[in-house]
Amino acid sequence: MTVAEEGLRVESLSTGYRARPVFQAFRLPHLSAGEVHALIGPNAAGKSTLLRALAGLLPATGAVSLGAHELLGMELAERARHVTYMPQSLPQGIALTVLETVIGALLASRVQAVPVAGNEAVERAAATLQRIGIAHLALESLDRLSGGQRQLVSLAQALVREPRLLLLDEPISALDLQYQLRVMQLVRQLAREQRVTVLIVLHDLQVAAQWSDRVIVLSQGALAAFGTPAEAITPEMLAQVYNVRARVERDSTGRLQIGVDGLLEESPAASLDSVEPMRRDSGLRA
Amino acid sequence: MQASLVTAYRRLLVRRAAIVAVLAVVCIAALMIDVMTGPSALRPLEVLRGLWEPQHLTGPQAAIIWQVRLPWALMALLVGAALSLAGAEMQTILNNPLASPFTLGVSSAASFGAALALVLGTSLPGVPADWLLPLNAFLFAFGSVLLLQAMSQLRGGGPETVVLFGIALVFAFNAAVAFVQFVSSQEALQQLVFWSMGSLSRTTWPNVGVLSGVLLIVVPFSLRAARRLTALRLGEDRARSFGVDVARLRFFSLLRVSLLAATCVAFVGTIGFIGLVGPHIARLLLGEDHRFLLPASVLTGAAIMSFASAASKTLVPGALLPVGVVTAIVGVPVFLALIFRRRERLS
Numbered sequence: 001m002t003v004a005e006e007g008l009r010v011e012s013l014s015t016g017y018r019a020r021p022v023f024q025a026f027r028l029p030h031l032s033a034g035e036v037h038a039l040i041g042p043n044a045a046g047k048s049t050l051l052r053a054l055a056g057l058l059p060a061t062g063a064v065s066l067g068a069h070e071l072l073g074m075e076l077a078e079r080a081r082h083v084t085y086m087p088q089s090l091p092q093g094i095a096l097t098v099l100e101t102v103i104g105a106l107l108a109s110r111v112q113a114v115p116v117a118g119n120e121a122v123e124r125a126a127a128t129l130q131r132i133g134i135a136h137l138a139l140e141s142l143d144r145l146s147g148g149q150r151q152l153v154s155l156a157q158a159l160v161r162e163p164r165l166l167l168l169d170e171p172i173s174a175l176d177l178q179y180q181l182r183v184m185q186l187v188r189q190l191a192r193e194q195r196v197t198v199l200i201v202l203h204d205l206q207v208a209a210q211w212s213d214r215v216i217v218l219s220q221g222a223l224a225a226f227g228t229p230a231e232a233i234t235p236e237m238l239a240q241v242y243n244v245r246a247r248v249e250r251d252s253t254g255r256l257q258i259g260v261d262g263l264l265e266e267s268p269a270a271s272l273d274s275v276e277p278m279r280r281d282s283g284l285r286a
Numbered sequence: 287m288q289a290s291l292v293t294a295y296r297r298l299l300v301r302r303a304a305i306v307a308v309l310a311v312v313c314i315a316a317l318m319i320d321v322m323t324g325p326s327a328l329r330p331l332e333v334l335r336g337l338w339e340p341q342h343l344t345g346p347q348a349a350i351i352w353q354v355r356l357p358w359a360l361m362a363l364l365v366g367a368a369l370s371l372a373g374a375e376m377q378t379i380l381n382n383p384l385a386s387p388f389t390l391g392v393s394s395a396a397s398f399g400a401a402l403a404l405v406l407g408t409s410l411p412g413v414p415a416d417w418l419l420p421l422n423a424f425l426f427a428f429g430s431v432l433l434l435q436a437m438s439q440l441r442g443g444g445p446e447t448v449v450l451f452g453i454a455l456v457f458a459f460n461a462a463v464a465f466v467q468f469v470s471s472q473e474a475l476q477q478l479v480f481w482s483m484g485s486l487s488r489t490t491w492p493n494v495g496v497l498s499g500v501l502l503i504v505v506p507f508s509l510r511a512a513r514r515l516t517a518l519r520l521g522e523d524r525a526r527s528f529g530v531d532v533a534r535l536r537f538f539s540l541l542r543v544s545l546l547a548a549t550c551v552a553f554v555g556t557i558g559f560i561g562l563v564g565p566h567i568a569r570l571l572l573g574e575d576h577r578f579l580l581p582a583s584v585l586t587g588a589a590i591m592s593f594a595s596a597a598s599k600t601l602v603p604g605a606l607l608p609v610g611v612v613t614a615i616v617g618v619p620v621f622l623a624l625i626f627r628r629r630e631r632l633s
Contacts, residue, residue: 055527080529087523092381094519095573099295101520104575108517109529119292126291138291139298141573157520161528 006033006067008054008165008197013072015053015060022049022221025062029226031214033067033164033195036188038202038212038229042242045218047201048088051167054199055085066165066197077109084163088170088201090150091157093143098134098153099125101142105157128160133182148174155183159190166190168200172207184211209233209256217241229256239264302578305571309585313363316592320359323596325604326350361489362595362609363588364497365554368546370564370587371501371508374580377565378515379539380445381522386561387547390434390448391455392427393558396551397482398459399426401466404474404481419481420493420552427548430455435540444522448540484557484610486595493553500549504542505584511535512576519574559614560587563621570624590617 008031016022023046031037039047053060054071056079064071066082096104102125106116116124129135134152137145142153151174158166168187172180188211191198199216202208208215208229215232217225219241225232230248233256238246245261321337322330328347336343336351343351372387380389387393403422413421434455438447467475514535517525526532550557564587565579571586572578591613598612 052523057523057526076526076531077529080527083527085523085527087521087527089521089523091520091524095569096516096519096575097298097573099291100298100573100575103295104513104516104520105524105528107513108525109514122292122295123288126288126295129291130288135288135291139294154524157524157528 006195006197007031007035008199009063009065010054011064012062013050013053013060013064014062015049015058016221017049017058022046023053024221026050026221026223028216028223031197031199033197034191035213036191036198036200036211037214037216038200038208039216039218040202040205040208041218041224044220045241046221047218048169049221050218051085051169051199051201054165055079055083055167057085080109080161081111082163083165083167084158084161085167086154086158086169086171088173090147090174091142091154093145093150096142097139098129098142098145098156099138101153102128102156102160106160111161125156125160128156131186132156132159133179148176148179151175152179152183162194164196166196166198166200168198170201170203173203180207187211205233205258206256209258233258302572302575306578306582306585309568309571309582309589313585313589313592316589316596317359317363320362320592320596321351321355323599324350324355325599325606357489357491357494358486359592359595360494361486361497361554362591364494364501365486365550365557366560366564366587366589366591366594367584368497368501368504368550368587369557369561369591370568370583371505371580372543372546373561373587374565374568374576374583375508375515375539376543376561378518378574378576379536380449381518382445382449383566384562385449386558387543387550388556388558388561389456390452391430391459392544392547393551393556394456394459394463395430396423396427396548397478397556398462398466399423400481400555401463401470401478402426404477405466405470424548424552426459427551428544430459431540431544431548435537445536448536480608481555483608484555484613485608486554486598487606489553497549497553500545504546507538508542508580509577511539512580515539515576515580516574519576555608555610557591557610557613559617560591563617564590567621567624590620 010026010028013026014021014024039050041047049058052058054064056076060072062072069082071079071083103121106121106125126135126138129138132152132155134149134156137149142150145153151171155171158168172183175183184207187198187200190196212229214227215229216223217232217237224241225237233248235246235248238244243264245264247259247261249257251257322333328350333351333355336347340348340352369387376385376387377383399422400419403419434448434451437451441447467478470478514530517528517530518532518535522532565583567586568579568582572582594613594616595609597616598607598609601607601612
């Protein structure tokens with residue numbers, strides 16, 4: 001497979017919920033393998049819907065390919081060998097140790113042609129916990145962990161399957177600063193070293209600006225902006241999509257600094273009406 | 287660190303396997319105790335000896351041991367195993383700790399089927415008369431779950447939908463049973479009430495054979511689904527993203543549950559408590575790795591039911607209580623003890 005063929009191509013994607021289509025013939029520029037793509041946008045813009053459709057959790061039609069594989073219409077078990085989705089909701093507290101849940105995620109279906117042997121599964125799970133920095137929690141029961149710790153476990157469950165396409169729905173929303181940094185570093189490192197295509201929903205634009213290679217801005221099921229952080233995150237975009245007055249400046253180190261000064265005058269309250277109906281396991285949107 | 291984690295995990299597996307083995311021993315002991323207790327004047331050791339060397343028994347002794355004690359005890363064991371396994375799967379696929387085979391109206395439907403058989407007394411062509419009641423109860427119980435499946439498929443099939451439809455079925459069938467009771471004769475009513483209490487007294491060897499057959503067919507499929515059921519405990523979206531077809535898993539799991547529960551209800555009537563608490567005891571002892579949880583549930587259910595069966599023969603001297611009445615009396619103390627022990631460990 002040549003490098004040009006790697007990555008995710010969303011040529012056309014139509015998906016949504018029973019009575020409410022969210023995306024219709026949605027198209028994205030090519031997302032390269034080895035890069036981190038931040039998916040940002042206001043509440044109910046369709047960020048989670050897009051990830052869920054790509055993961056095969058929502059019925060979708062169109063043409064979406066990962067490398068040489070056509071994703072839509074692929075069986076769930078087959079797709080799960082290439083794609084892993086980390087939901088936004090935290091895992092419920094259950095009577096299993098952290099290590100067991102990570103092994104469980106790895107063994108739920110085959111991740112490769114040859115089944116993972118018992119010993120190898122344990123080693124892979126332990127290595128994943130170590131990379132994330134939670135090996136010390138390995139033998140704790142999930143029902144005794146804090147929200148942030150559970151979020152890290154959820155990340156470990158997704159990473160242990162070593163997907164080609166990694167879909168992360170707000171993976172750092174419950175984390176303290178140190179772990180936010182660790183997770184973003186790890187995600188970028190994974191993308192670079194293993195040529196994983198990463199699509200990550202973030203609410204914190206500062207984090208998105210600092211850690212992503214490309215930023216995808218969604219607004220009401222449509223692509224509002226795409227490009228490097230500096231290209232996509234502009235005062236104009238923030239005004240148009242988020243309805244806020246903001247400045248975007250480069251500091252002395254060359255980093256983007258986003259300062260929000262206030263709401264724009266005519267606040268379209270409509271955005272509240274269109275908030276996605278809460279799904280069973282998605283919990284509250286941050 | 288990594289190597290030590292692998293060792294720690296191995297140790298965890300060994301510990302769990304050991305707990306399952308201990309449960310198996312408890313189960314066999316419970317079965318022995320159940321066989322050895324009874325109202326007749328046989329001494330416990332005579333009974334054991336009679337099992338190994340039947341040729342030494344007198345005619346009446348042989349009849350008591352081989353036609354009553356043993357089939358009843360085996361039936362108790364099998365019913366406990368089946369209901370507890372059904373409950374364990376049910377609690378997982380519905381993500382609801384209060385689910386049991388009877389939450390979804392299986393027993394109500396079976397009662398309705400039994401009531402019809404008792405009251406109408408008609409026999410289906412080709413069915414021996416004494417199989418009519420269990421067959422009718424089974425058909426209604428199994429049919430109710432198929433109906434439930436069909437309805438929730440139409441609606442998308444999430445766990446809440448299944449539970450809500452189940453509750454609707456419980457009330458519908460209970461109303462139907464009440465109606466039949468209202469119009470039925472005194473004698474039929476008495477039989478129906480007795481049937482609904484749950485009793486081993488109608489057990490025959492063919493019944494035992496049928497239920498063992500059902501278990502032998504269902505258990506391997508359950509165990510094959512163990513990994514997927516464990517993954518489902520991580521959350522439905524996660525499980526699906528890890529390649530588990532949750533709708534399919536739920537469908538076949540409910541099918542297994544209904545087969546187990548319907549067969550039990552058909553032979554022994556309503557025995558509520560086991561399907562709820564058997565799996566909880568297994569979970570408290572072993573956690574939720576279904577490779578261990580499912581076999582352990584089979585064993586806890588079988589053991590509780592065997593002890594309950596023994597208790598039903600001894601609690602009131604000279605009387606044989608319906609075993610359905612006794613299961614809770616035996617199981618609740620064990621259950622409470624485990625909950626309190628766990629609380630202490632957590633705090």
